[in-house]
Amino acid sequence: MSTTISTHDVTLDDRVFRILRAGDPCAPTIIFLHGWPQDSTAWKDILLLAAHDYQCIAVDLPGIGASKTTGPGPCGSKVLLARQIHDFLEYLGLENAAMVGHDVGGMITFSYLREFGDLTKAVIMNTVIPGIAPWDDVIRIPWLWHFAFHSIPDLPEQITVNNLPAYFDYFYDTTSATPERISRASRRQFVSSYQSPDSLRQGFEFYRALWDDAQENATSSDAINIPLLYLRGDQEHGDINTYIAGFKQAGLTNIQSALVPGSGHFTLQENPADTWSAIRNFLYG
Numbered sequence: 001m002s003t004t005i006s007t008h009d010v011t012l013d014d015r016v017f018r019i020l021r022a023g024d025p026c027a028p029t030i031i032f033l034h035g036w037p038q039d040s041t042a043w044k045d046i047l048l049l050a051a052h053d054y055q056c057i058a059v060d061l062p063g064i065g066a067s068k069t070t071g072p073g074p075c076g077s078k079v080l081l082a083r084q085i086h087d088f089l090e091y092l093g094l095e096n097a098a099m100v101g102h103d104v105g106g107m108i109t110f111s112y113l114r115e116f117g118d119l120t121k122a123v124i125m126n127t128v129i130p131g132i133a134p135w136d137d138v139i140r141i142p143w144l145w146h147f148a149f150h151s152i153p154d155l156p157e158q159i160t161v162n163n164l165p166a167y168f169d170y171f172y173d174t175t176s177a178t179p180e181r182i183s184r185a186s187r188r189q190f191v192s193s194y195q196s197p198d199s200l201r202q203g204f205e206f207y208r209a210l211w212d213d214a215q216e217n218a219t220s221s222d223a224i225n226i227p228l229l230y231l232r233g234d235q236e237h238g239d240i241n242t243y244i245a246g247f248k249q250a251g252l253t254n255i256q257s258a259l260v261p262g263s264g265h266f267t268l269q270e271n272p273a274d275t276w277s278a279i280r281n282f283l284y285g
Contacts, residue, residue: 003051005044009066012091015084018066020044020058023051028120029094030283032058033085035103035127036203037168038266039065039193041186042102045272050280057094059085061105063202065193074202076209078130079216082111096120098283102268103127104206107213113224113252114217123279125231126265131214133246134238141237143174150207157200164191164200175265177235182269217250227254229282233263233270256282
């Protein structure tokens with residue numbers, strides 16, 4: 001039986017959430033949160049694989065792409081973003097869901113774990129968590145210069161607004177082991193999701209909030225008992241064990257890790273089959 005992906009807009013108060021949906025609505029639910037500079041369509045290959053066993057919902061993060069607001073402007077706080085995602089899940093009546101977050105979506109997933117205890121399991125992919133080891137080491141890595149640059153008020157928008165395709169391509173091409181797996185069509189789609197002034201600013205606000213996120217995360221040491229899988233590409237910089245040690249120091253009591261072969265930072269598109277295999281094995285375990 002073929003699997004189809006449908007697109008929906010969910011209106012909640014002053015917000016519209018654009019979602020991609022696949023799979024049986026009666027099956028267990030997985031929520032997928034993308035990173036920067038991507039949108040919900042980055043998960044399409046994973047959705048097609050996962051929808052055989054799960055209801056899959058990929059969300060354009062608040063302020064990105066077709067997820068709009070008529071209320072307050074861009075917000076980068078991962079705690080506040082996690083609360084918006086929680087409100088969204090409650091509105092849809094989605095209980096006992098699993099959550100998978102990549103890059104910034106992984107940071108939001110961590111904040112969700114801190115704030116709420118209603119997930120069955122969680123997967124954090126290809127990211128460092130602000131304030132959690134090895135955060136202090138990672139932000140000093142020269143080729144992650146964009147963490148600091150994106151935090152500057154206004155300047156990133158002014159410099160990139162007329163050159164987004166080339167700017168985004170730099171990150172796809174330099175942080176992927178197989179950048180050709182991120183198709184030209186995908187790259188055009190991602191650019192379109194950040195072209196409006198509000199969406200462009202929202203993307204940089206994710207970074208401007210990192211330092212406050214770090215303080216928030218570092219001051220909380222409550223135990224998190226929800227099972228977590230930390231997933232990275234095997235070509236990505238850094239020793240995965242240092243990340244696992246940081247999660248344990250932060251209070252996670254039930255954590256596993258896995259490496260996706262032949263992949264760099266964008267594992268969900270570089271190697272969707274092995275990425276989903278690792279996630280599926282974790283969810284089934």
